[in-house]
Amino acid sequence: MTTPLTKNPMPSWIESPYPHVQHSLITFPAKHILLVTINRPEARNCLPVEGTIELGALWKWYDAEPELRCAVFTGAGDKAFCAGMDLKQRLDIIETGEIAHDYPPGQFAGMSNRTGKKPIIVACNGHAHGGGFEAILNADVIFASPNATFALPEVLRGVSALAGALPRVFHLFGNHRAMDLILTGRRLGVQEAKDWGLVKEIVPQEKLLDTAIEYAKLIARLSxxxxxxxxxxxxxxxxxxxxxxxxxxxxxxxxxxxxxxxxxxxxxxxxxxxxxxxxxxxx
Incomplete structure (x- = not known):
């Protein structure tokens, strides 16, 4: 049965409380497993700057918490994993003249340039665009629903994907496929993404989260x-x-x-x- 989208009490086996998180839900579906769900479905799970800062602190806590061994990262709802940064907020920031912001070292979602020491498994439950795709490109293993799409649409918005995606798409897909994606901003369908080696498995939406959690359990059972x-x-x-x-x-x-x-x-x-x-x- 799929883990319900509610906040679980802190398990007794966790040693230290996780940092405050407002834009995501934190649950523990099994021993040694952390589940992080971006919880802004009304905004296609796009993240404001504050949401990225929160996740940067959370992943740092995850790496330091000795009883956690594997994490699963997903989005609320069945439309989008993450549509990237909150573009309305970004426009407001640009109009104030304060273009710089204090992103964590891991960049978007605390993950697009994360190094870390523990694995993160993604259950991509829909669109992963912009920063959402940048985060996924740096995940360890990706499961995706049939409606998932992947895109770097920054060229359509007058900006660029500078949170880690550009070198990663080159290394993953090669020069010509990378250029196809980043110069046009087109959407990569889930079957194409699987054929290119990005997605491990396409899983029906109703089974997606359970599949990713069971996979995380396999990892958590190892040394x-x-x-x-x-x-x-x-x-x-x-x-x-x-x-x-x-x-x-x-x-x-x-x-x-x-x-x-x-x-x-x-x-x-x-x-x-x-x-x-x-x-x-x-x-």
């Missing part, structure tokens, strides 16, 4: 140390190139991982033919 370090090594290649990434990941993390309680536990469980009992990560 949190192994998940963090494997993700780090892969993302270092994504950000910097294969050879440099391999060296840096080994230098920073490999020895600590092999000396960890979870490495011993995983190997002992294999030898003893039992399920491992993972400890919290101290990385």
């Amino acid at each position: 949190p140390d192994s998940v963090i370090i494997s993700r780090l090594a892969a993302r270092e290649a994504w950000e910097t190139g294969v050879s440099r990434a391999t060296m840096r990941g080994q230098e920073l993390w490999a020895e600590n991982m092999l000396r960890s309680e979870n490495a011993r536990e995983g190997l002992a469980a294999y030898r003893e033919k039992r399920e491992p009992r993972w400890k919290r990560s101290h990385l």
Whole structure:
């Protein structure tokens, strides 16, 4: 059954309260799982500057909370995951002459340029345009509903996608597909997005969130140390190139991982033919 769109009480297994969030709903559908839902369906879940600042603080808290291992990110309703920034607010900001704003280091939704250490799975429940697409491009795994579309329409609005999307679409899709998207602002349909390797699976809307949560549970059942370090090594290649990434990941993390309680536990469980009992990560 799909998790209801209501705020759950803080579970007893969470050690520290999450930061104040006004524009999204925070729930905990299972042990070790965080569910974040952008909750502005009347505005196609577009985010004002304040909503992005909130999410930046929330993802930072998620990485630091030792009992959380995987997050799912979605939008309220069945029309849009996130239509990007609040363009009405952006126009107001420009007209005041104060174009700069204090976005978090992760940029739009605290995510479009997020590095972080823990995975975020997206349940894309509709349109992901502008900043919404920029955030999705930096997710770890994406499930999408049949009505999902993806677009960088900034050229249609006299602006540009500068929150992380441009280098990512190039690395993901290659030069010519990237240019097709960013120079025209056209919508990428969900089947095309799957064919291009962006979407893992197209899931009926009524099953989308449950599917993403069950997938997050699979990750949460694994060694949190192994998940963090494997993700780090892969993302270092994504950000910097294969050879440099391999060296840096080994230098920073490999020895600590092999000396960890979870490495011993995983190997002992294999030898003893039992399920491992993972400890919290101290990385």
